Amino acid sequence: MAMRPITFFRAGSIDDAVAAVSANPDSAFLAGGTTEIDLLRLGVIQPTLLVDVNELPLTYLEDTEGGGVRIGAMARMSDVARAPRIVERYPGMSQALLLGASEQLRNMASMGGNMCQRTRCAYFRDGQSPCNKREPGSGCSALTGVNRGHAVLGTSDHCIATHPSDVAVALVALDATIRTIGPDGTNTIPIERFFLRPEDTPSVEHPLAHGELIVAIDVPNVPVARTSRYVKHRDRVSYEFALVSVFSAMRVDDAGNVAELRLALGGVGTVPWRAHRAEEALIGRPATPENVAAAADAEFADARTTPMNEFKVTFAKRAIVRELSEVSS
């Protein structure tokens, strides 16, 4: 438990919020606080100024031209999960939200905050162990430590932390766009470019400038997503991050071949993992168990494992095979 004197500022407008954070290198936005306050107390982050964005008019959910949905950054997870247009158009996204955290947390947690939530790697969160993400250059304790929950895809020699979000898995599969307003104006970032792999700078997780505020997430019109699904596998039945999760949306043509497929994985990657290789391997072919298994093999061909987390590869492949067999039948 670490406690430090801190300044709290409730921003009345987007411009105020951006200006306040931009002006102070030790500041951070505060949304629902379900990640931010935890990390403050744990001594993992040490901002001296918190800029509260809860009053900003960013809780909306609205249709965009072309049939997509724009989700305000301050919309709460529980509201988004139950919004009829989300449930109808992107059921897999609704499920991903409802399978995340707990109802109490979802009532506080914002969509923008969810995009910026930090890894659950225990060495990162203890505020003390060597950790390149928390303290660049200090080393990675997880590489040879307790790493059962760590990532097997997208890792580097500097960090193997898993990205914890569920809904982000749905959003990468749906090709969402992150909209921001920063000190240099507005910006739109395709979601797969928003989540950065650790490579040799694990402390840099997003391309956001300091003080750049997420204002909305745009989800395009994706007809196939109307039958999308999200399954989350974990040790305990509820209230736990994923061991492995699978988002899928698939359309099979009259000839029985996969015409469209959006497949993404949680719990296995350093970023919410769009399974591009598996998608490519299956498009135009029937989703037989053999073909799906081969596609899953392709996705995990470059997996890097440790003795403690190598089970995740088999686990995830089986989960993909099961999911796509069920969706196709």
Added chain:
Amino acid sequence: MSPVLGKPLNRVDGPDKVTGTGRYCGEIVLPGLAYGLIVGASVASGRVVSIDETAARAAGGVYGILTHENTPKVANAPVLIPSLAGNPAPGMSFFPMQDDTVHYWGQPVAVVVADSLEGAAHAAALLDITYESSTPVATIEDGRAAAYEAKTLFGGLMPAHDERGDVAGALAKSDVTIDQTYHYAANHHNPLETGVTTAQWDSDQLTLWNSTMGVRADQLTVARLLGIPLSDIRVITHYVGGGFGSKAMVWPHVTLAAMAARHVRRPVRLALTRPQSFTSNGHREEQEQRIRVGASRDGMLTAIRQEKLAVTSHFDDWAEPATGVSSEIYGCANYLGAHHLIRGNTMTATFTRAPGESLESFTLETAMDRLAYELDMDPIELRVKNHPPVDSHGNPWSSDGLAECLRRGADLFGWADRDPTPGVREDGHYLVGTGVAAAAYPVAFMMPVQRARARIFNDGSAVVQTGAAEFGIGVLTAMSQVGADALGVDMDVLRFEAGDTDLPNTTSAVGSMGATMQSSAVHNAGTTLRNQLVAHAVNDDKSPLHGLATRDVRVESGRMVSTLDPSIGESYADLLQRNRLLDMEALGSWTPPPLDTPHGLFTFGAQFAEVGVDKDLGLVRVRRMLGVFAPGRVLNPKLARSQLLGGMLWGLSQALLEGNQIDRQSGRWALNNLGEYLVPVHADVPDIQVEFVEVDDDVVGPLGAKGIGEVGQVGAAAAIANAVFHATGRRMNELPMTAEVVMNGGGAG
């Protein structure tokens, strides 16, 4: 039939708890209260080189900082002895901040006291501590080569080696043998309320409000460590948010709170943070067990050899015993139980619910299931056949019931229809199976004389007192019932007082002995007072009962009546008022039977479980559990059911979720919060049924009540593992049985 005893009454403390008016020890508000926070070592092996307090002191609001440089030396070195024995009961033979050595990660190296908890935390973060550190030895893998066989456990209270007959010879001659090795992850208790102490000095007199399972042990321990008379220290605890063994012993933070309060000359509240609760009150140690079992073709056991290897601290030969049940529950002429230890950089492990019995029975009861398959016998028949009428010394059980529990459970669970073939029942993605295990938990008469007091006022109201602690077990309710029954008064005129060393002594409620010993003392106090009042009445020539023999008087709702003619009688109140007595009171005491009582002493039970195992992903989901137990007299079936059900859930949790490990590089527990250290949530909790088998026991105390706090956990994990085998054909030799353990075929082996 008593109108109160044995009734499923609601908790008397329910309203206090749900309205928030019940005060826990971290909620005691005192004028000038200061807040202490422990700073734990961030290395596991080495020494403190320097502590720079400059920045911390400059932070403002800091009243004082204790480190090894200014902490007073303890008056007497702590010596570990279980609190049930009624002695001083430090959790380990070590007290921190006496020198600069660091033995384990999280060992207290400083206590910061400030005017607010936030201020203390801020100052604590500003303490600049440097260490010299060396590579820790903290896991079995680190220290295997240096293992030794322990001679005694529990500070010498128990032999570590138990042997009879010729095990090697018998194993060599057995028709069938089993030889298996198991690995079990460490467990942490995680009661909702972490350890917390509020300490206040009034010149030389110390009052502690401590979250504890026994106020007397706190008083004895702190008095000894501080070198002050027992009469100068009072310990109070009204409500405790769970213990599960973590508050059975008296850990350093309790005495540190008293030292800190003396240092800053103010009352101090010192609470462990959740992460600190993983390094401050012991744990169930990581362990490896090996069992060898021999049997004849007709299913009689010929030999059992059970051994355990675990890591202990630098200070104590501590191991939760792995052989107390396996040496007794089945008759077996050739038996060997042994404990091997590794000294490492951990604190001394401690009692964790069903300490020893839960894992030892996992080993034994999964081995029995293997044996049943080897012999092609029903696992219930195998157990019944081998359960003897006497213990290993030839003494009869004080009360038994194991076979009845197994058979009753079999009926209720639908065992008769079971096809034993493993791996053949499918339900969607799941393979389904059922399993059984036997349960036993000892009745341990280690405690000294127990005492209680009963008082009747001249308006007919009553107070019954004993120094027990209510840590969620229902003692306030059950003892109110026992007191009302003994006195012959209604529940609503009786108040039961507990949780204070100023009250008559009862020992810490540990080892499932609380109900037995407290009810015996309370019963004796109540009946002594009742007899005193009845004697007064029959000798009082103004009483309508004058001249009757005392045995011809009974008491109902505070009214003494003639059993010959119930219209003749008078109330306690009338008797007292007429005689100008404001009240009458009696002390009652209960002396436990001697340790060599010629009886086998256990609570027995049977566990059944049905599981679905995801056939691809290895995830185990429990579908239903049934436990049948024979605890003797049940004081309150509603409370008893909660205790047993809680124990079964602990078993489920131990089977599937709970496991901690020490990070080998740093020597630190890998998991230190409830987000990562998993315990079941509601969705994990299946349909659980608890049933009782009635047995009479006139050895264990005047009421015949045996313990129920822990037996509910014993065998639960084994029943689940046996069900996993029945579902999948895979044997589980590792706990917890996580997805990868199941996918990879069961671990250890």
